[in-house]
Amino acid sequence: MKILFIADPLHTFKTHKDTTYAMMREASSRGIMLYHALSSNLFVYNNVVSARVSPFKFIGAKNDGDKHWFHAGQCVPAALNRFDAVIMRTDPPFDMQYLYATHLLSLAQQQGAKVFNSGQAMRELNEKLAIFQFSEWTAPTLVSTRASDIKDFLAKHQDIIIKPLDGMGGMGIFRLREKDPNINSILETLMNRDTRTIMAQRYLPEIVLGDKRILVINGEVVPYALARIPQDGETRGNLAAGGQGVVQELSKRDREIAESLAPQLKEKGVLLAGLDVIGDYLTEVNVTSPTGFQEIMKQKFYDVAAMFMDAVEKESYELYKLSERN
Secondary structure: OEEEEEOOOHHHOOOOOOHHHHHHHHHHHOOOEEEEEOHHHEEEEOOEEEEEEEEEEEOOOOOOOOOOOEEEOOOEEEEHHHOOEEEEOOOOOOOHHHHHHHHHHHHHHHOOOOEEOOHHHHHHOOOOHHHHHHHHHOOOEEEEOOHHHHHHHHHHHOEEEEEEOOOOOOOOOEEEEOOOOOHHHHHHHHHOOOOOOEEEEEOOHHHHHOEEEEEEEOOEEEEEEEEEEOOOOOOOOOHHHOOEEEEEEOOHHHHHHHHHHHHHHHHOOOOEEEEEEEOOEEEEEEOOOOOOHHHHHHHHOOOHHHHHHHHHHHHHHHHHHHHHHO
């Protein structure tokens, strides 16, 4: 079996916590041949979607800072439909270049490539806006390009969170309260004087207990959540913003949300999703490069990477059988 990972440069991986690294480690342990490409390496020639790929051997990191955990071969062109699976793991932001990549991946799927998550799913399920497809699970939310709308929403709820639609890792997230003296300045900065669309959500005080990341793999819910608990004085639980990651069993509400979304996400072409839940409310649906594998594996000894690779093998085989019938 041959798998192509479209991901950020391998030497930039934080191997002690990177989810893509865990995927690669599991694939290597199964004897799968590994290849890597940047999203910028995608191209179309003679109407075939291809990439400049580097075969590599997984040798493993000796310590957390080890950047020499792989041996890469010579970069060569290869059609995406020649791989048994193509796994898109490029980190956000979801900019125009990312959008173009999803279009190329969709075209590659039409040519027989097996792409996870699908190009269409990544394109249509914006990690912030996707929650409106599952509105029965969400807290009061507003999306607008007008600062006046945000101010009206703030007046109604008194305490809100605002964030850009293309951020990651907690970047650009602000908490606003009615008497905040910097409201106008923050909105001008974040919204670029009513030219940038943002999201506002009612502040959920349960954030102090953690922003929970719940993983869904091929329609199945991982039974543990990674609760990202903010530092004192901080409203963001993101690990990149200094949050502490604590793995815990799913609550009844967590499971209700996840099990409701799981089959719908699978139907939309999502093999792996990361649902963000604060308290009893769904706040984001992450489909570009969800993380959390290693924290769950280390704290609860639940092999998420094996579960994921089982799903990749199963779905790639199912797609192969379907193409043979057609």
